[in-house]
Amino acid sequence: MTDAADRVLLVKPYRDHWTIPGGVVGHNEPPDRAWEAREELSLALPSERPLVMSWLAAHDPIPHPMIGFIFDGGHINDPASIHIDADELEDFAFFPLPEATRRLHHAAAYTLPIAAQARATGVPRYLSYMAAPGPVLKAADTASFGQGCSGYGPIS
Template sequence: MKPSPDDPEAWNAYLAEGNAKQARKRVSADVVLRDAAGQILLVNPTYKPDWDLPGGMAEENEPPEETVRRELGEELGLEVVPCGLLVVDWVAPHGPWDDQIAFVFDGGTINEERLDPQDGELSEACFVPPDTALTLVGERMRRRLRAALRAIDQDRPQYLRDGGPAW
């Protein structure tokens, strides 16, 4: 017999059992930050070959927008508050990785001329024109960045399925 909410202890145990059986998702959160000229901030990670948008992987039970704030604080010493959602991308399992939900937020415009990486995860950070940014990032991020730029132009978030249109 299934417990009811009238017995909070049994009900919570029942819900916890169901929760333990459900899939867990990896979550990443990146941000599009622009300078006054409309250039995009890219970072050069030390642990992979291509440039990237600033951001990173969420910690356990961390909301994606907080991931952006934490990562930019840790890696670049920036205080950034996302001002909108640009992209949600469901990423299929690949290589050793399970599936993932990738968020890209709009970080608006910042006036930093020089950005120095604060930890060993990044070797460089710089603003580049959007067309250049699309040549520097890897294929998966390129599809997300294109969608993010489209979202900015259309003032409408984009949903992707493994980097492409979901429908």
């Protein structure tokens, strides 16, 4: 989700870092419905198109692999229409893409610029992450779902 100036919406849960709006899907809840974002932000979002699908290998402290999705939440024309759920979020703000990326944690920081590129080109992306020691996350990146190439990305 972006504002009229194309700045990225991030939310601040009660943790050390900002994150992309959304969360964990519930039992039998389809990921493309963005219920969590609606609950957290009180926004009526359109049915989003997929931008990124990712797989993250199990790593400390996460004992199981994770599958993630980023959908295009569209543009928010009136930021005053956002009302955060104070039980779940501390704050929200819009940031230019480079600053938003710096505020995110590891995999999301690598994935956000790829999601922005997918939004601009209309070509969704698939990423497969293998955790590595230090601040580098290795990713096999495909140009679109079902077509492959490989690459690596630093996490800052």
